[in-house]
Structure formats: structure tokens, C-alpha cells
Amino acid sequence: MDMHNGLVWLELANEAETNDLAARLARRSRSGDIFALTGDLGSGKTTLARGFIRTLTSPSEDVPSPTFTFVQAYDFDYGIIWHFDLYRLAQPEDAVELGIEHAFGEGISLIEWPERLGPWLPPRCLTIALHDGPGATARRACLSGGGEWRKRLPEILS
Numbered sequence: 323m324d325m326h327n328g329l330v331w332l333e334l335a336n337e338a339e340t341n342d343l344a345a346r347l348a349r350r351s352r353s354g355d356i357f358a359l360t361g362d363l364g365s366g367k368t369t370l371a372r373g374f375i376r377t378l379t380s381p382s383e384d385v386p387s388p389t390f391t392f393v394q395a396y397d398f399d400y401g402i403i404w405h406f407d408l409y410r411l412a413q414p415e416d417a418v419e420l421g422i423e424h425a426f427g428e429g430i431s432l433i434e435w436p437e438r439l440g441p442w443l444p445p446r447c448l449t450i451a452l453h454d455g456p457g458a459t460a461r462r463a464c465l466s467g468g469g470e471w472r473k474r475l476p477e478i479l480s
């Protein structure tokens with residue numbers, strides 16, 4: 323693993339490798355963690371979130387894209403996972419109605435289109451940015467986070 327200035331780049335050759343990353347993140351996650359998933363339409367944000375949720379719930383858990391509901395909640399043995407898709411959020415303030423502050427304190431949050439939160443996105447989040455890779459099924463993931471993530475990321479990815 324190469325970390326430069328708190329950034330880690332990972333090559334994800336296919337969906338299985340994206341799921342592997344999702345499982346690693348899930349296994350080392352803690353209540354209060356916020357994962358900001360960025361990337362273009364179809365870059366793999368929901369795929370990664372689904373892998374994360376299935377790791378902590380069950381491999382057969384139904385994980386739809388919350389594009390129209392904005393948020394879906396999943397109970398697991400040690401708490402709750404909130405899966406947000408804020409693509410259709412008109413303004414950052416509308417996230418308050420979704421209970422996003424409660425979610426941030428109460429469980430694990432996975433947020434697609436976190437840009438929509440503007441200043442409401444907590445700086446303690448781990449950002450996972452998905453980019454195109456060399457080939458149809460390839461992606462590049464850039465993981466970045468300040469504070470405790472500098473210590474936790476190497477542990478998660480080792």
C-alpha cells in the first residue's frame with residue numbers, strides 16, 4: 323500500500339475486486355464512520371455500498387439503489403448502516419429532513435453523491451473516489467481521509 327499525503331490509490335480490475343475492498347472496509351468499520359462515495363454515474367458507488375452492506379448483513383441481502391428513497395437503513399448484529407443516495411437532493415439543508423445528523427451519530431453511513439451536502443458533509447469522513455480504469459470493468463479508487471483515517475487506512479488495507 324502506498325500512501326502519499328493521506329491519499330491511497332487502488333486498482334480495481336473488476337467488480338470482484340471492488341467487492342473485496344468493500345468487505346475490507348466493512349469488517350474494520352465502526353459506529354460513527356462516514357464513507358463518502360464519489361464518482362460519475364455508473365462508476366460503482368452502489369456496487370461498493372452493496373458489497374459493504376452484504377458483508378455485515380447477509381450475502382443475499384437485497385440492496386437497491388436509494389435514488390428515489392434517498393436513504394435505506396440496514397440492521398446488523400452491532401448496529402445500523404445508512405445508505406444514502408443524494409443525487410436528487412435539491413439543496414444541502416434538505417438533508418436535515420432525512421435525519422442525516424442523527425445517522426452520522428448513530429451508525430455507519432455510506433453516502434453516494436456526498437457533494438450534494440455541501441458544508442454539511444463532516445470533515446471526519448473517509449472519501450472513496452471511483453474513477454475509470456484501463457478497461458470496461460476496471461476502476462481506480464482513491465481513498466482519502468484526515469485524522470484517524472491516516473492510521474486506520476493502512477490497517478484496513480494491509
Ligand SMILES: Nc1ncnc2c1ncn2[C@@H]1O[C@H](COP(=O)(O)OP(=O)(O)OP(=O)(O)O)[C@@H](O)[C@H]1O
Pocket residue numbers: 334335336337338340361362363364365366367368369370387407434458459460461
Ligand atoms: N470494477 C467495478 N467496480 C464496480 N462496478 C463495476 C466494475 N466493473 C463493472 N462494474 C459495473 O458498473 C456498474 C456500476 O453501477 P453502480 O450502480 O454501482 O454505479 P453508481 O456509481 O452507483 O451510479 P449512480 O451514480 O447512478 O448511482 C454496474 O453495472 C457494475 O456491474
Ligand SMILES: [Mg+2]
Pocket residue numbers: 367368369387407434
Ligand atoms: Mg448508485
